[in-house]
Amino acid sequence: MTQAKSSISGKGAGRSTRSSRSRTPSVDNPGKVLKRSRYSKAETYAIFQRFHADNPEPKGELNYVNAFTLLVAVVLSAQATDVGVNRATRHLFQIADTPEKMVALGEDRLREEIRTIGLYKTKARNVILLSQQLIRDHGGEVPDDREALEKLPGVGRKTANVVLNIYFGHPTIAVDTHLFRLGNRIGIAPGKTPLEVEKALEKVVPPEFALHAHHWLILHGRYICKARKPECRRCVIYDLCKSPEKEKFDAIPEIALRTKALIDKDTAA
Numbered sequence: 001m002t003q004a005k006s007s008i009s010g011k012g013a014g015r016s017t018r019s020s021r022s023r024t025p026s027v028d029n030p031g032k033v034l035k036r037s038r039y040s041k042a043e044t045y046a047i048f049q050r051f052h053a054d055n056p057e058p059k060g061e062l063n064y065v066n067a068f069t070l071l072v073a074v075v076l077s078a079q080a081t082d083v084g085v086n087r088a089t090r091h092l093f094q095i096a097d098t099p100e101k102m103v104a105l106g107e108d109r110l111r112e113e114i115r116t117i118g119l120y121k122t123k124a125r126n127v128i129l130l131s132q133q134l135i136r137d138h139g140g141e142v143p144d145d146r147e148a149l150e151k152l153p154g155v156g157r158k159t160a161n162v163v164l165n166i167y168f169g170h171p172t173i174a175v176d177t178h179l180f181r182l183g184n185r186i187g188i189a190p191g192k193t194p195l196e197v198e199k200a201l202e203k204v205v206p207p208e209f210a211l212h213a214h215h216w217l218i219l220h221g222r223y224i225c226k227a228r229k230p231e232c233r234r235c236v237i238y239d240l241c242k243s244p245e246k247e248k249f250d251a252i253p254e255i256a257l258r259t260k261a262l263i264d265k266d267t268a269a
């Protein structure tokens with residue numbers, strides 16, 4: 001699979017660069033945005049049932065060994081691929097997996113460790129500063145608290161949402177470029193800004209699917225409902241999707257039929 005630029009990023013990252021002729025609204029070019037979801041409650045439920053049947057335990061693609069290394073990996077992933085971040089952190093996390101070790105490593109050494117990642121100088125500075133702040137204000141622990149997380153250098157709402165979801169198990173939804181596009185393209189959670197899409201998703205995602213919604217939508221946007229050309233032939237929600245950009249086929253793709261059959265079998269059992 002092609003590794004897309006990471007969607008999980010820090011302050012100011014994740015802005016779409018799509019052309020102004022694009023039909024799908026982007027952060028830079030909101031265009032015409034729907035007022036509400038195109039889907040009924042039952043249709044939204046069916047969409048998340050499909051994602052669940054297809055991938056019951058979705059996982060993020062960044063490697064980490066504890067809350068601190070997850071936080072660092074997410075900060076490093078702004079404007080970078082998860083594969084690229086994982087390559088750089090494989091050695092880094094062996095030598096610096098706590099804020100104390102990161103501070104001891106120092107900014108110059110850290111720069112060397114992550115120099116293959118875009119914006120590495122700013123990111124190295126932020127990681128050292130956030131490590132110092134974690135030691136000073138939180139006893140070296142990553143706080144399970146949005147406000148405290150967002151006060152850390154290089155940590156915005158999206159990064160905080162990822163850490164709160166993946167490590168602490170909160171049903172938060174981090175809206176990156178993929179989720180923003182998907183929310184508007186298929187019209188499940190339209191919004192002019194990532195925050196509007198996040199709030200719209202919080203309203204429509206059924207509670208039993210809230211914990212994994214973030215991962216399902218990121219993976220769907222990254223690998224199937226791609227920015228340039230959605231791969232509708234491989235889409236598990238093809239027959240449910242109401243996007244005007246959906247490719248039209250004579251028959252529903254096999255993957256959607258198979259996933260629906262899994263749900264029907266489960267319901268009948």
Ligand code: SF4
Pocket residue numbers: 186224225226230231232235236237238241242243245246247
């Ligand atoms: S059918 Fe096509 S446009 Fe709709 S969600 Fe699937 S990939 Fe995206």
